[in-house]
Amino acid sequence: MAAPNKKHxxxxxxxxxDGIEEFDNPMPRWWLWTFYATIIWAVVYWILFPAWPLIxxxxxxxxxxxxxxxxxxxxxxxxxxxxxWYQRLLDTDLNAIAEDPELQRFAVNAGAAIFRAQCSQCHxxxxxxxxxxxxxxxxxxxxxxxxxxxxxxxxxxxxxIRNEDFPDARYSQMPSFGADGILSDEEITQVVNHVxxxxxxxxxxxxxxAGAEVFDLNCSSCHGVDGEGDQMQGAPALNNAIWLYGxxxxxxxxxxxxxxxxxxxxxxxxxxxxxIRAVASYVHQLGGGQ
Amino acid sequence: MSTAEExxxxxxxxxxxxxxxxxxxFRTLKWWLxxxxxxxxxxxxxxxxxxxxxxxxxxxxxxxANRRFFFFMVEIWPHEFYFVAGLLIMAGIxxxxxxxxxxxxxxGYACPQTVWTDLYILVERWVEGDRNARLRLHRQKxxxxxxxxxxxxxxxxxxxxxxxxxAWVFYFTxxxxxxxxxxxxxxxxxxxxxxxxxxxxxxxxxxxxREQVCIYGCPWPRIQAAMMDEDTxxxxxxxxxxxxxxxxxxxxxxxAHGDCIDCMACVNVCPMGIDIRDGQQLACITCGLCIDACNxxxxxxxxxxxxxxxxxxxxxxxxxxxxxxxxxWKHVFRPRTIVYTVLWAGIGVGLLVALFLRxxxxxxxxxxxxxxxxxxxxxxxRNTYDIRLRNMYAEPRQFYLTVADNPSITLTMEGVQxxxxxxxxxxxxxxxVYLVASPGxxxxxxxxxxxxxxxxxxxxxxxxxxxxxxxxxxx
Numbered sequence: 001m002a003a004p005n006k007k008h009x010x011x012x013x014x015x016x017x018d019g020i021e022e023f024d025n026p027m028p029r030w031w032l033w034t035f036y037a038t039i040i041w042a043v044v045y046w047i048l049f050p051a052w053p054l055i056x057x058x059x060x061x062x063x064x065x066x067x068x069x070x071x072x073x074x075x076x077x078x079x080x081x082x083x084x085w086y087q088r089l090l091d092t093d094l095n096a097i098a099e100d101p102e103l104q105r106f107a108v109n110a111g112a113a114i115f116r117a118q119c120s121q122c123h124x125x126x127x128x129x130x131x132x133x134x135x136x137x138x139x140x141x142x143x144x145x146x147x148x149x150x151x152x153x154x155x156x157x158x159x160x161i162r163n164e165d166f167p168d169a170r171y172s173q174m175p176s177f178g179a180d181g182i183l184s185d186e187e188i189t190q191v192v193n194h195v196x197x198x199x200x201x202x203x204x205x206x207x208x209x210a211g212a213e214v215f216d217l218n219c220s221s222c223h224g225v226d227g228e229g230d231q232m233q234g235a236p237a238l239n240n241a242i243w244l245y246g247x248x249x250x251x252x253x254x255x256x257x258x259x260x261x262x263x264x265x266x267x268x269x270x271x272x273x274x275x276i277r278a279v280a281s282y283v284h285q286l287g288g289g290q
Numbered sequence: 291m292s293t294a295e296e297x298x299x300x301x302x303x304x305x306x307x308x309x310x311x312x313x314x315x316f317r318t319l320k321w322w323l324x325x326x327x328x329x330x331x332x333x334x335x336x337x338x339x340x341x342x343x344x345x346x347x348x349x350x351x352x353x354x355a356n357r358r359f360f361f362f363m364v365e366i367w368p369h370e371f372y373f374v375a376g377l378l379i380m381a382g383i384x385x386x387x388x389x390x391x392x393x394x395x396x397x398g399y400a401c402p403q404t405v406w407t408d409l410y411i412l413v414e415r416w417v418e419g420d421r422n423a424r425l426r427l428h429r430q431k432x433x434x435x436x437x438x439x440x441x442x443x444x445x446x447x448x449x450x451x452x453x454x455x456x457a458w459v460f461y462f463t464x465x466x467x468x469x470x471x472x473x474x475x476x477x478x479x480x481x482x483x484x485x486x487x488x489x490x491x492x493x494x495x496x497x498x499x500r501e502q503v504c505i506y507g508c509p510w511p512r513i514q515a516a517m518m519d520e521d522t523x524x525x526x527x528x529x530x531x532x533x534x535x536x537x538x539x540x541x542x543x544x545x546a547h548g549d550c551i552d553c554m555a556c557v558n559v560c561p562m563g564i565d566i567r568d569g570q571q572l573a574c575i576t577c578g579l580c581i582d583a584c585n586x587x588x589x590x591x592x593x594x595x596x597x598x599x600x601x602x603x604x605x606x607x608x609x610x611x612x613x614x615x616x617x618x619w620k621h622v623f624r625p626r627t628i629v630y631t632v633l634w635a636g637i638g639v640g641l642l643v644a645l646f647l648r649x650x651x652x653x654x655x656x657x658x659x660x661x662x663x664x665x666x667x668x669x670x671x672r673n674t675y676d677i678r679l680r681n682m683y684a685e686p687r688q689f690y691l692t693v694a695d696n697p698s699i700t701l702t703m704e705g706v707q708x709x710x711x712x713x714x715x716x717x718x719x720x721x722x723v724y725l726v727a728s729p730g731x732x733x734x735x736x737x738x739x740x741x742x743x744x745x746x747x748x749x750x751x752x753x754x755x756x757x758x759x760x761x762x763x764x765x
Contacts, residue, residue: 032301
């Protein structure tokens with residue numbers, strides 16, 4: 001500004017940068033009050049709320065507030081809000097849940113949360129059994145060892161598979177044909193080639209032909225005459241592209257030598273009936289449900 | 291250089307400002323602008339706009355609960371938020387443009403703080419009288435008159451504040467319904483809370499904080515200094531014409547004083563309580579009222595107008611030397627403002643084009659990548675996608691989904707028979723979609739195959755596609 005400042009009798013801070021000076025104006029009084037108010041606020045806060053850290057915990061505050069209580073209250077509120085939904089899940093016929101879009105949405109969302117907490121450790125967060133050949137069933141594909149209707153899934157989740165906690169747990173056991181000396185190594189090679197044949201994989205035709213008889217005598221009672229499997233006994237189909245423990249010649253040989261014995265816990269003591277229905281509804285709509 | 295003397299006080303109470311009434315061109319302009327802007331603000335939520343039975347009939351509605359923004363014939367969905375972002379960028383560049391051309395014209399004429407303070411001062415003047423009466427009342431001891439006038443003023447301020455906060459909430463829900471709900475105590479607590487908060491801020495900022503909001507609270511005065519240059523037109527005092535200021539006394543030779551008779555008219559009308567003759571300063575919002583006041587005085591003492599006026603810094607040098615100033619147009623149209631204008635208009639045109647070219651159906655595909663693919667019992671490979679279908683029509687529509695380009699891939703949907711799915715009016719639907727590639731086909735045996743999922747709407751020729759990738763089991 002070219003004009004000399006007429007009001008330049010006000011005090012300055014004494015600083016000058018390139019000839020630009022700084023007035024030393026007083027602060028507004030209300031600003032000071034605001035500052036005092038923050039101090040009072042802080043003291044009141046210390047008295048009312050948990051504030052000062054001590055060796056074990058912190059000062060409690062006279063209001064008795066705790067964030068843990070808040071969470072607990074919220075959990076109770078959520079449970080109360082969901083109670084009606086869970087009741088509807090119990091009151092609705094299992095197969096009718098999917099026909100009620102609102103109820104189905106609740107069941108799928110609740111089931112997804114339960115699945116992540118209870119099931120994903122073995123079956124994977126994506127329900128694909130972690131990886132091919134892991135021994136944990138893939139719940140997305142179209143093969144079910146113990147049945148893929150919602151009722152079957154409820155039954156499996158409730159009591160589990162091959163566990164000793166529930167008498168109603170689904171149970172079956174494949175013999176260790178090699179380790180227990182039921183079949184010779186030669187017979188095993190033959191039957192493995194037969195299985196490779198019926199599952200559409202590369203095989204030795206002569207061995208497979210011999211293996212068909214071995215299969216008929218030893219395997220077909222559970223896995224079916226054509227290797228189509230039997231859901232009553234949890235015997236997986238062998239004539240398709242889905243393998244629980246791997247489908248290569250080496251994998252199949254290992255399974256026949258020493259049989260697998262996959263165990264799933266029952267959830268009747270961890271989840272309510274309604275929660276089990278929710279998680280079954282979730283699993284059923286992942287793409288494999290029957 | 292003055293040394294750092296101890297200031298008399300570290301803190302000072304605010305000196306109240308009592309702007310005097312003024313008449314003139316800028317004051318008239320400001321009245322019109324105030325009426326226009328307040329009118330737009332208060333009336334807009336009440337404009338109706340028929341959109342059919344499934345959509346709200348309020349012309350301007352920010353429907354936060356349903357995540358929709360309605361503006362007359364335009365409906366913006368959350369995924370189109372870039373329109374709002376574009377408008378905000380335009381507002382920003384517009385502010386740059388106006389500031390570099392005309393200085394703090396936003397502050398002086400259009401800022402809500404200025405407009406509402408102006409309105410509050412109008413009420414204050416109507417209740418208490420002009421500057422001198424208000425000063426007298428302010429200094430008076432509390433008594434019946436002061437109590438009556440102050441309580442009347444505060445009551446009117448509160449009413450204006452209530453109307454202001456009240457109008458704000460009408461933008462967010464159906465205005466007539468909310469008005470009834472507000473008075474029958476049926477409205478949501480958030481509505482009451484918002485009204486109460488905005489009533490309080492309007493009352494305090496317009497009635498008591500006033501110029502302090504601009505001086506202490508607002509970042510804009512600090513930023514604007516960086517946007518103004520020597521061609522920016524701003525309000526200045528022509529001190530080479532006015533100084534030395536003072537009244538012509540007897541015995542003084544002719545020409546001992548400049549045109550400024552030091553009548554303080556410019557100071558008395560200033561809503562910021564400053565003296566424009568000190569030069570450009572942070573507290574000046576360039577409202578133009580000092581120009582009106584000074585012109586009025588110049589007319590009365592028979593001197594030419596314009597002792598205080600809009601002036602560019604570069605003109606100050608010219609005028610001081612006795613030359614003609616550059617024309618206003620030459621100041622306004624210069625490379626900097628032209629670049630701002632082109633940018634501003636370019637974004638505006640882009641937004642308009644985008645608005646008119648957008649389709650009424652919309653999809654986005656989220657591939658489910660845990661797992662990347664599933665092997666089915668017959669050896670075919672299945673991929674899963676969550677497809678978000680948006681129906682921006684006011685009635686339900688049927689969407690037909692297909693993979694047209696790849697015959698080895700078939701499309702099925704979870705919970706839906708066939709390839710037709712219905713989406714409700716003005717709704718979106720997340721539909722799980724399965725693509726299955728037959729065993730041995732290229733798609734099933736290649737790690738990644740690009741695919742297009744086409745969506746068409748029954749009874750419409752519009753067809754759109756989304757691009758995604760099909761993951762096969764690489765051999």
